Each structure stands twice: as C-alpha cells, then as structure tokens.
Amino acid sequence: MTTIRIKKLKNDAVTPNYAHEGDAGMDLFAAEKVVLRSHERAQVKTGIAMEIPKGYVGLVWDKSGLSQKHGLKTLGGVVDAGYRGEVVVGVANISNETYTIEKGHKVAQMLIQKVESPEVVEAAELSDSARGDGGFGSTGK
Numbered sequence: 001m002t003t004i005r006i007k008k009l010k011n012d013a014v015t016p017n018y019a020h021e022g023d024a025g026m027d028l029f030a031a032e033k034v035v036l037r038s039h040e041r042a043q044v045k046t047g048i049a050m051e052i053p054k055g056y057v058g059l060v061w062d063k064s065g066l067s068q069k070h071g072l073k074t075l076g077g078v079v080d081a082g083y084r085g086e087v088v089v090g091v092a093n094i095s096n097e098t099y100t101i102e103k104g105h106k107v108a109q110m111l112i113q114k115v116e117s118p119e120v121v122e123a124a125e126l127s128d129s130a131r132g133d134g135g136f137g138s139t140g141k
Contacts (some may be wrong), residue, residue, distance in 0.1 A: 035099075
C-alpha cells in the first residue's frame with residue numbers, strides 16, 4: 001500500500017481524507033475563508049504539505065457538487081512528488097453568483113496516480129495514424 005505523509009502547517013488544518021471506501025479522490029479542505037465573486041479566481045490554502053512518493057503525482061480536481069451546483073473549477077492541479085510546500089488550490093468561479101468557501105470546507109479532491117516518464121526524442125517525421133492531424137471537431141458532432 002502506498003503511503004502519503006501529511007504535515008499540518010496550521011494546527012487547525014483538516015487532514016485530507018477519503019469520504020467513502022473506494023473513492024478515487026481524497027478531499028482537500030480550505031484552511032481559510034475565501035470569497036469568490038462572479039468570474040473571479042483565487043488561491044485557496046489548505047494548511048497542509050504532503051510527501052507524495054517518487055513515481056506518483058497528486059492531481060487536483062473539482063468537487064462535483066461545487067462544480068455542478070456553484071460553478072467552481074479548479075486550476076493548475078498538478079502536485080509533483082518532489083514538492084514539499086503548502087498545497088494551494090487554484091479556484092475559478094465561472095458562475096454569475098458570489099460563492100464563499102468557508103474555512104474547513106471541502107474545496108477540491110486529489111487523485112494520487114502513478115507517473116511514467118518516457119524518454120523524449122526529437123524526430124524529423126512521425127508515423128502515420130488513422131486520425132492523422134485531424135484536430136478540434138474532426139470527428140463531427
């Protein structure tokens with residue numbers, strides 16, 4: 001079993017946890033009150049640092065309820081294994097209403113996943129594929 005070590009940077013910080021057995025994401029909690037006006041962005045401190053093992057990464061994702069009901073989206077959600085600073089969650093309010101994130105409330109969730117680090121090699125040509133260079137909208141509606 002993989003272990004994630006957590007260091008509280010504030011005594012009253014809430015340790016991340018899984019709400020239900022088998023959940024993919026552990027909940028991250030706000031260590032401060034943040035008021036997000038419509039179409040505003042903010043950085044929300046969690047009051048914790050973590051030690052993610054080498055070969056893994058922490059990916060920060062929306063809480064579905066906050067996203068669907070209140071229009072809160074997370075931003076820039078990669079926490080590398082070598083990072084030991086405070087976990088801070090970037091949040092954007094894409095709704096037309098002000099939303100207040102209260103201290104101690106869930107702000108995001110983090111998935112811990114294995115990482116592969118393939119060798120990057122520059123090439124003059126790439127192999128052909130059925131899709132080719134078809135990009136945005138290339139598969140139709």
